[in-house]
Amino acid sequence: MNLNKHLEIAVSTAKKSGLSLLNENNIIINNLKDKDIKLQSDLDSEEIIFAELKKESDFDILSEEAGFIKGSSNSSFRWIVDPLDGSLNFSRKIPICCISIALWDNDVPVLGVIYDFNNDKMYTGIIGEGSYCNGISINVSSIKDKKDSIICTGFPVYSSFESDNLLKFVTKLQTFKKVRLLGSAALSSVMVASGSVEVYHESSIALWDVAAGIAIVEAAGGYVEYNFIDSKNHLLDVWAFNSKSLK
Numbered sequence: 001m002n003l004n005k006h007l008e009i010a011v012s013t014a015k016k017s018g019l020s021l022l023n024e025n026n027i028i029i030n031n032l033k034d035k036d037i038k039l040q041s042d043l044d045s046e047e048i049i050f051a052e053l054k055k056e057s058d059f060d061i062l063s064e065e066a067g068f069i070k071g072s073s074n075s076s077f078r079w080i081v082d083p084l085d086g087s088l089n090f091s092r093k094i095p096i097c098c099i100s101i102a103l104w105d106n107d108v109p110v111l112g113v114i115y116d117f118n119n120d121k122m123y124t125g126i127i128g129e130g131s132y133c134n135g136i137s138i139n140v141s142s143i144k145d146k147k148d149s150i151i152c153t154g155f156p157v158y159s160s161f162e163s164d165n166l167l168k169f170v171t172k173l174q175t176f177k178k179v180r181l182l183g184s185a186a187l188s189s190v191m192v193a194s195g196s197v198e199v200y201h202e203s204s205i206a207l208w209d210v211a212a213g214i215a216i217v218e219a220a221g222g223y224v225e226y227n228f229i230d231s232k233n234h235l236l237d238v239w240a241f242n243s244k245s246l247k
Helices: 003-022 040-056 087-091 163-173 185-193 207-219
Strands: 029-033 036-039 060-063 067-069 077-085 098-105 108-116 121-126 130-133 136-138 150-153 178-180 199-206 223-230 235-241
Touching: 003 040, 003 077, 003 098, 003 108, 003 121, 029 040, 036 040, 036 087, 040 060, 040 077, 040 087, 040 098, 060 207, 077 087, 077 185, 077 207, 098 185, 098 207, 108 185, 108 207, 121 185, 121 207, 130 207, 150 163, 150 185, 185 199, 185 207, 185 235, 199 207, 199 223, 207 223, 207 235
Parallel strands: 060 077, 150 178, 150 199
Antiparallel strands: 029 036, 060 067, 077 098, 098 108, 108 121, 121 130, 130 136, 199 235, 223 235
């Protein structure tokens, strides 16, 4: 299988969708419930991505908005798509959002593409071949002490906000130098891959939010531990770090 070809497919698809989002002037909110937000922009981006991926490959697709789409192939490979990660940021003109496209073989990451369209930064990675930002090699940092490390985290839609759970969450973070909440799981993970932070962690995060990031972190020399806690809803707990000593 030509992974570079499929990486190129994901890159060109992300660019086309990103251009559409950059030209979006009228933000339409389709659903605003509890801590979740659904934009028309998510659906429009997904439509562009589906059209491009289906034109170039016959793999199954798992996407945030449409769910599972069966391809014509019986291959174990599948695209995993978040057409707009950081929808709330996007709706508020906070330029921390992106497009995330990954290729997995069953439950194993193969490659990932994350396009930070606001800053025209294309993060790519193929497991075993390295990670890049706009064609320049990126790697995880060399910091291995928690007291000198930065952790990115967040509160996904499915998070529990009970006091006991929040206390446990805060306890995990206290030993790190600094904590950052960006509002985009995908961009948080590439911060680890590029060496800007040492750790990314979230609980009850959806697979499409982190599928590409997991591949890019691993390809950049990092480590990722993920555990599916709700297979039906594709939810998992994720730790991505530059050194296993930081978990």
